[in-house]
Amino acid sequence: MSRTWRWAINIVILSILLACLGVIYKLTVKPPSFMLNCSSELFNRQQSLEDNKHYLLVDLFSKDGQAQINYRYFDLEGNSAGSVSMQGQVNSIDLDNMLYDISVKTKQEFPHSNLDLAPEHYKYLSYVSSLNLNKKGMHNLSVRVLERDEGKDFAVVLFQPSNTVCGCRLVN
Amino acid sequence: MQLGHCRFDIDREELINLDSGHVWHLPRAELQVLTLLVDYQGKVVAKALLKVGNGEQQPLSDSSVTRAVFTLRSFLGPQYESLIETVKGQGYLLRHHRCRKNNDTPSQRKVSSAKLLAGISLALAIVLCSSWAIYDNQNLVNSAPIPLQSNSVKTLSGHSVNVILYAHSKTNNGLLTELSQTMLLSFSQCNLSSWKNVYLSLSHDKQVLNITLRGEQFGQSMIRNLKISDRRQPKQFINQQWLQAVDICG
Numbered sequence: 441m442s443r444t445w446r447w448a449i450n451i452v453i454l455s456i457l458l459a460c461l462g463v464i465y466k467l468t469v470k471p472p473s474f475m476l477n478c479s480s481e482l483f484n485r486q487q488s489l490e491d492n493k494h495y496l497l498v499d500l501f502s503k504d505g506q507a508q509i510n511y512r513y514f515d516l517e518g519n520s521a522g523s524v525s526m527q528g529q530v531n532s533i534d535l536d537n538m539l540y541d542i543s544v545k546t547k548q549e550f551p552h553s554n555l556d557l558a559p560e561h562y563k564y565l566s567y568v569s570s571l572n573l574n575k576k577g578m579h580n581l582s583v584r585v586l587e588r589d590e591g592k593d594f595a596v597v598l599f600q601p602s603n604t605v606c607g608c609r610l611v612n
Numbered sequence: 613m614q615l616g617h618c619r620f621d622i623d624r625e626e627l628i629n630l631d632s633g634h635v636w637h638l639p640r641a642e643l644q645v646l647t648l649l650v651d652y653q654g655k656v657v658a659k660a661l662l663k664v665g666n667g668e669q670q671p672l673s674d675s676s677v678t679r680a681v682f683t684l685r686s687f688l689g690p691q692y693e694s695l696i697e698t699v700k701g702q703g704y705l706l707r708h709h710r711c712r713k714n715n716d717t718p719s720q721r722k723v724s725s726a727k728l729l730a731g732i733s734l735a736l737a738i739v740l741c742s743s744w745a746i747y748d749n750q751n752l753v754n755s756a757p758i759p760l761q762s763n764s765v766k767t768l769s770g771h772s773v774n775v776i777l778y779a780h781s782k783t784n785n786g787l788l789t790e791l792s793q794t795m796l797l798s799f800s801q802c803n804l805s806s807w808k809n810v811y812l813s814l815s816h817d818k819q820v821l822n823i824t825l826r827g828e829q830f831g832q833s834m835i836r837n838l839k840i841s842d843r844r845q846p847k848q849f850i851n852q853q854w855l856q857a858v859d860i861c862g
Contacts, residue, residue: 598813
């Protein structure tokens, strides 16, 4: 075997080894856990009627690449007005840019007993997520941190593609 | 017997370079060493055996064997000198080498294909690394979402409030811009406000207006999120009276 062939084989083996190292790294690296807790006041503006007001609590947490998002709706008295629970996986986390890419695969909805009294936001969320889950089998979303102060445990985040800005508490 | 680009004619005791046509009539030492190496091709031949040969003639000296191997390697040239391998402490070994049929083209082709393979691997590695770097770079470039607008307004007490807009696209944002003007006007009429930054965004389908107010009071972080749906047409979402009613000044 000539020296050239030996070099060629060495380079090929080295390339394969590097590729294997990359794959092993990708497969073994665990995305860091995170948890956001966001509370919002919901208003439904209506013609010549008083606003229909609710509260929304969103918990988003991720561990070992799995993601869970819970939307819980309450009326002014604190009674449950429905909830949506979504499960999926974290596709990627870009810590430099503070960007979390999540794919929701399944969801469960627990609507208000009287759907007419359900918050408008609940109906909207249910519609949009069902649209994506039925059409593509997944509901993709990304969460990007716009402003963060870990000392004071808060972050302002931007959800895409819904283009929703929200101020949240950083639990982790 | 083919040895690299040379042919060994054992009967004529000649080594012929097929490229140059140069014929080397082998001296006794070289002939004895090469004949034995050919006889035992692929196996290590002890130096003692190379010295003795077939026993019909006077044994060669150590240095004669060493010199013979050196001159044989020199004649084979740099490309094929490694055919005669030194096995330390044991002797020499003539490695197997596939014969050429007509000329050097197939072996040259083999070398070329080896170089080509190495080159392709290297090029592939470089392309992959470059693509990765470019992809990462693009991610960095596209990383920070740029607000559509950022305006500042002073309250009656002189406190500054920033109203920052985030939009899904750069076009068709007339409604969001109008809403930000309403917001700026409302804050300009506030006496006191704890809010420092106000983020405004309309959902991609313009069904929900999101307002996030962020500020500090007594060293404590304050956040308030308002999500407004409007089923009316045309959609108004907010006006000054409404903002006062929900105590936007904080």
